Amino acid sequence: MALAREPQRKEYWRWTEYNWRNPDLDWRRAKTITAGVDVGSVSSQAVIMCDGELYAFANMRTGSDSPTSAQRAMDWAMENTGMTLKDVHFTVGTGYGRVNVPFANKAITEIACHARGGNFMYGPTVRTILDMGGQDCKAIHCDEKGKVTSFLMNDKCAAGTGRGMEVFADLLGVSIEDVGELSLQVAEEPEPVSSTCVVFAKTEATGLLRAGWPREKVLAAYCSAMAHRVVSLLERNGVEPDFAITGGIAKNVGVVSRIEKELGIKALKPRYDTQLAGAIGAALFGKALVEKGRR
16 A cells, blocks of 8 residues: 655745846857856855846855855856856855855955945945845945945854744745745734844744744744844944845845834845845956956
8 A cells, every 4th residue: 555645844945046147148249258156055146247247147045065056056047058167257256155166266255245246236335235144144334346344244143144034934834035024014013032043033933923923923023133133233333325235135125124224224225136246246356357367
């Protein structure tokens, strides 16, 4: 007798992976083709730029090791383009796994790359960038060229980061992409849960659910705690307008709106996927290095 299969548990933390190619650009006509590969603790992005213009990218989950994640992201970005690694003049690795991008010509810190990428994405008026990544957050000051002038980062911990939000989405059975909107569906703002440790926050949230709190109220409490934690980081480094947010959590309207409320400053609206900032900055550094070598 055949055994009945248990229904597969839905992975609420799983966000949409995708790739993209600019149909209006012919890479074969470009003088300089550069790539940036950002291997983070949670996600990996590969960006290809032709003469400083965005040509193609891939945004996907980081796998079990950095070299494979970097290669998979790059392969997906080049998919159906006719391009190979030999056509790329310079590749820069960045992010948590930047030294383990096997085909990179150089590794540059994610702080420098997010500042440069933020400058490209939001314009030269940006002075403060909050990078909300998978395992840490960084408050960055930069000049009109996207050069870092100062920065601060929190301790590497899931609390207040993308991974922490994934844990909560899974705990509450809410799609990670719906968390932000749902957290705003409360009549009044609840007290924040613990923001110092995701294990404590998860335990506290479980207790609140047992006490009868609806999911949106628990999510509001966690989004509020996350916002308060990063605002504290920003204020320690100082906040100068214009202000922008990069990283995956920048897509969470529940966190972003609470950050804006605490700061009394509106963040600039992104024109590109906020998860691409590091890889874009890396590709732009690659372009500058190629042009410097040609002089």
